[in-house]
Amino acid sequence: xxxxxxxxxxxxxxxxxxxxxxxxxxxxxxxxxxxxxxxxxxxxxxxxxxxxxxxxxxxxxxxxxxxxxxxxxxxxxxxxxxxxxxxxxxxxxxxxxxxxxxxxxxxxxxxxxxxxxxxxxxxxxxxxxxxxxxxxxxxxxxxxxxxxxxxxxxxxxxxxxxxxxxxxxxxxxxxxxxxxxxxxxxxxxxxxxxxxxxxxxxxxxxxxxxxxxxxxxxxxxxxxxxxxxxxxxxxxxxxxxxxxxxxxxxxxxxxxxxxxxxxxxxxxxxxxxxxxxxxxxxxxxxxxxxxxxxxxxxxxxxxxxxxxxxxxxxxxxxxxxxxxxxxxxxxxxxxxxxxxxxxxxxxxxxxxxxxxxxxxxxxxxxxxxxxxxxxxxxxxxxxxxxxxxxxxxxxxxxxxxxxxxxxxxxxxxxxxxxxxxxxxxxxxxxxxxxxxxxxxxxxx
Numbered sequence: 001x002x003x004x005x006x007x008x009x010x011x012x013x014x015x016x017x018x019x020x021x022x023x024x025x026x027x028x029x030x031x032x033x034x035x036x037x038x039x040x041x042x043x044x045x046x047x048x049x050x051x052x053x054x055x056x057x058x059x060x061x062x063x064x065x066x067x068x069x070x071x072x073x074x075x076x077x078x079x080x081x082x083x084x085x086x087x088x089x090x091x092x093x094x095x096x097x098x099x100x101x102x103x104x105x106x107x108x109x110x111x112x113x114x115x116x117x118x119x120x121x122x123x124x125x126x127x128x129x130x131x132x133x134x135x136x137x138x139x140x141x142x143x144x145x146x147x148x149x150x151x152x153x154x155x156x157x158x159x160x161x162x163x164x165x166x167x168x169x170x171x172x173x174x175x176x177x178x179x180x181x182x183x184x185x186x187x188x189x190x191x192x193x194x195x196x197x198x199x200x201x202x203x204x205x206x207x208x209x210x211x212x213x214x215x216x217x218x219x220x221x222x223x224x225x226x227x228x229x230x231x232x233x234x235x236x237x238x239x240x241x242x243x244x245x246x247x248x249x250x251x252x253x254x255x256x257x258x259x260x261x262x263x264x265x266x267x268x269x270x271x272x273x274x275x276x277x278x279x280x281x282x283x284x285x286x287x288x289x290x291x292x293x294x295x296x297x298x299x300x301x302x303x304x305x306x307x308x309x310x311x312x313x314x315x316x317x318x319x320x321x322x323x324x325x326x327x328x329x330x331x332x333x334x335x336x337x338x339x340x341x342x343x344x345x346x347x348x349x350x351x352x353x354x355x356x357x358x359x360x361x362x363x364x365x366x367x368x369x370x371x372x373x374x375x376x377x378x379x380x381x382x383x384x385x386x387x388x389x390x391x392x393x394x395x396x397x398x399x400x401x402x403x404x405x406x407x408x409x410x411x412x413x414x415x416x417x418x419x420x421x422x423x424x425x426x427x428x429x430x431x432x433x434x435x436x437x438x439x440x441x442x443x444x
Contacts, residue, residue, distance in 0.1 A: 001025075001306045001337045002246050002272075020055045022073065025331045026242065026299045027053065030235040031071070034082055034228075035089045041168040042097040049096070055247065059186070061088050063095045077243050079182065082228045082236040087165070087179025094164030100157045159210055166217050175226045180214045187211060234264070241265035245272025264290070271303065280311040298327035302334055305341070314344040332364035336371050343377055351381040362394070369395045386415030390422055393429045406433040 002024045031051055039046040049067045054060075057074040064070060069092050079085040166176045218224045227233075245253050245268070253273035257266040267290055275283035287304045294300060305320035321338040328334055335357050342354035355378035361371045376391035393408035409430035416423040 001302060001333060002242065003333075022053045022055050022246075023333060024053070024242070025302070025328070025333050027076075027239050029331070030232075030239055031085070031089075033235075034086055034232060035069075035093070037172045037174075038086070038090050038093050038165075038168045041171045042093050042164070044093070044096065057247075061092055063092050063100070067096055069093075069096075073243055073247055077240050077247075078185070079236070079240075081178060081181075082232045083175055083178025084182045085178070085236065086169070086174065086228070087176065087182050090165030090168050090176075090179065091161050092165075093168060094161030095157065097164055098157070098160050100161065159213070162210055162214060166214065170221060170223065173223050173226060174228070175218070175224050176214060176221060177218050177224050180211070180218050183211050183214060237263070237265040238268055241269035242272060245269040245276070248273075250274070250276050264294070268300075275303075275307050280307050283307050296327065298324040298331075298334070301327070302337070305337065309337075309341055309344070314341050317341045318345065330364070332361045332368075332371075336361045336365075336368070336374070339374055339378070343374060343381075346381075348382075351378055354378045355382055366394075367398050369399045372398065386412050387422060389415060390426050390429075393426060397429050397433060402433040406430050409433065 003022065028051060032046070035049075035051070036046045039049055044067070049069065052068060052070045053076070054070055054072050056072040058072055059075045059078055060070075060072040061075050062070050069089070071088075075088065076085065079088070162179070165179060169176050169179075241257065244256060248256070250273040253269050257269040257273075259270070267286065271283055271286035271290065274286055277283075284304060284307055287300055287307070290300045291297065291304070301320045301324040305317040305324060308314075308320060309317035318338070318341045321334065321341055324334050325331070325338050339354040339357040339361065342350040342357070355375065358371060358375040358378055362368070362375060365371060372391050372395035376388045376395065379385070379388035379391055389408050389412035393405050393412055396402075396405035396408055406429070409426045412426040413423055413430070416426060
């Protein structure tokens with residue numbers, strides 16, 4: 001299911017850190033399939049790297065908070081081939097493998113200290129000489145030096161990430177031409193200023209040396225003309241079409257993918273756009289046409305289930321989601337949506353089945369607060385009130401709501417058998433949440 005959400009990412013606690021992002025099984029699995037060989041070549045564990053997709057139309061991708069890669073939807077849609085996207089992934093992986101994020105933190109700390117020293121010296125000069133211009137010159141000189149140091153370091157990081165990324169691609173016998181094509185696209189952004197300039201061009205400063213280096217590698221590599229397999233080419237086109245259908249207005253999607261275009265991705269985009277008009281009946285008909293040609297495609301069943309569920313037809317949606325889940329049994333977000341439909345049907349048998357699915361889901365995506373809330377509902381309907389309170393405690397704890405987490409964990413302990421695994425987990429949540437809650441009260 002393609003979902004827009006406002007989330008607070010793990011480890012971030014302030015509302016200002018909330019990001020509008022998307023979750024979609026098809027897009028996530030495609031990009032992870034594309035990226036996994038690069039991660040492995042870099043000596044990184046693919047399962048340890050989290051991918052996030054921010055609903056933002058600008059071109060940007062970056063590494064933050066450890067081994068996390070963030071992609072703006074605008075960048076994903078701007079890439080014309082999987083090779084171009086792979087070039088971006090390889091570059092960002094170079095930042096992770098090079099430990100650039102940690103080193104940037106040290107540089108920034110030193111830069112802040114130097115800037116502060118410049119302000120102190122400037123103030124001292126003003127007091128000693130009585131001349132404000134002397135203070136201003138010292139302060140401005142300190143700031144310029146700091147900015148120059150940061151820019152120099154940033155450019156060095158970018159060159160290092162390029163070199164590492166190309167090395168990863170070469171080790172997999174993959175072309176770096178996509179990286180060059182994307183850099184060439186960005187080179188025009190360097191001439192823009194203000195809001196017209198992409199964040200990627202601002203945060204990944206380009207130099208002629210960088211582009212020349214990649215050009216030279218493409219010229220000399222024996223793999224420069226290698227293309228990724230056709231199934232990845234198709235998956236890339238489908239990703240772009242799907243994003244277009246969900247993010248752009250239906251009118252823009254119909255213009256970009258007219259009826260004369262009979263490709264799978266164009267039909268996919270039009271089905272999504274029709275659903276968003278909204279015209280659920282016609283959208284289901286378009287999806288059924290796709291399923292007639294591709295009866296085993298789990299994502300077409302997933303889209304059909306989403307349309308039917310949101311059209312208040314949970315019984316029909318259950319059939320579609322079951323087909324999707326059968327094809328992808330370890331895709332937690334599809335299983336989560338199936339569980340949601342089962343709860344909507346609201347029978348004892350469906351509630352029990354939903355609980356079984358949701359217990360599996362929270363093992364795979366433990367930070368999904370929505371999954372914990374659905375599991376709490378299932379437990380409650382099935383008479384397991386202690387487990388329901390524990391699920392609510394998990395939800396609150398992972399949302400950073402320590403006070404509610406402590407209250408629900410304490411409530412769970414009153415209903416659970418002492419010293420069982422569930423009781424011990426409730427005790428852990430209560431212990432982890434209560435000190436922070438008390439500290440907040442002291443500060444207030």
